[in-house]
Amino acid sequence: MNSDFPIALHILGFLTARGGGPLTSEEMARTYGTNPVVVRRVQSKLSKAGLITSKRGVGGGSVLARRPEEITLRNAYEAVSPEPDILPRHPTSCDEVVPIVVGEFVNEICRDAESALLEQLETVTVKEMDRTVRRRIRKALNASRESRKRKAAS
């Protein structure tokens, strides 16, 4: 799996946290520690899937196309990897029957696994992800504040 899915969730989470105002690929890339074009490539896919809308020019950027409680992580996954993604590679193709049948058997197993993943992703909305991530960020920040306090006290 490439990094499009994490980037997509980051974009959606970021837009949710912002709550309305448009965000540029530049800003999101800075926070994520990557290049704006990398973000835009994913942005573009999310746009085509109807999850966000993007506007060019001054004051442009992206906003959510639906409310965050109406976007599931499955929507995001399918937007960035439309074709089966958990399939194994197979060695150089040959016309023998046995390896072909075994290969198809393995593919079916992996497709089932991907279906299970999709069903699970469908139960989580971007809104819920946002809440979870925020909670953890608070915890992480508190922890680092605590450790600084301990250091200062010692």
Added chain:
Amino acid sequence: MNSDFPIALHILGFLTARGGGPLTSEEMARTYGTNPVVVRRVQSKLSKAGLITSKRGVGGGSVLARRPEEITLRNAYEAVSPEPDILPRHPTSCDEVVPIVVGEFVNEICRDAESALLEQLETVTVKEMDRTVRRRIRKALNASRESRKRKAAS
């Protein structure tokens, strides 16, 4: 996912079909349409996991270390990919809190998916796979015989 898992299932299925006699990497590679070394690399992992035993020298090769109904596809999967395999990549690491937390969140989701895959693989034995694959091979061969017959008749 790399092609080790399909190759592992091919090896195990092949040894099951043979039913006792040792098979060389040379023979299996020929049927699979790949290089003997590629097969041996997977053989080696299956050996270390205790699923097959391999012997060097004249008359050597590999045999199943247990009965095929006592080897699950999960055993094969874990033998060839010990570490989580469905994880997404992440862009260049940075020390910001947000991308780290989002990245961990995504990793957890994918680990859950892999757990589901493993549980499913656990319910299928090499013996059962062998039966399924054999049945399909017979069907495929019959189909091609039928089509030859139709051609001959026309």
Added chain:
DNA sequence: TTATTTGTAACTGAAAGTGATACATATAAT
């Protein structure tokens, strides 16, 4: 008209994977 931002194409460098060659090690047969 100008500044800004998306949308893409094209290129580079790095990483992973498959396949191949080579050779050491083990083992059975002679």
Added chain:
DNA sequence: ATTATATGTATCACTTTCAGTTACAAATAA
């Protein structure tokens, strides 16, 4: 013992994939 065979690995070459970058066209607000 010697020889032939097969595994076990190291190493290299080739391909593919991906992240990151540069460059530029198209759109849009000021």
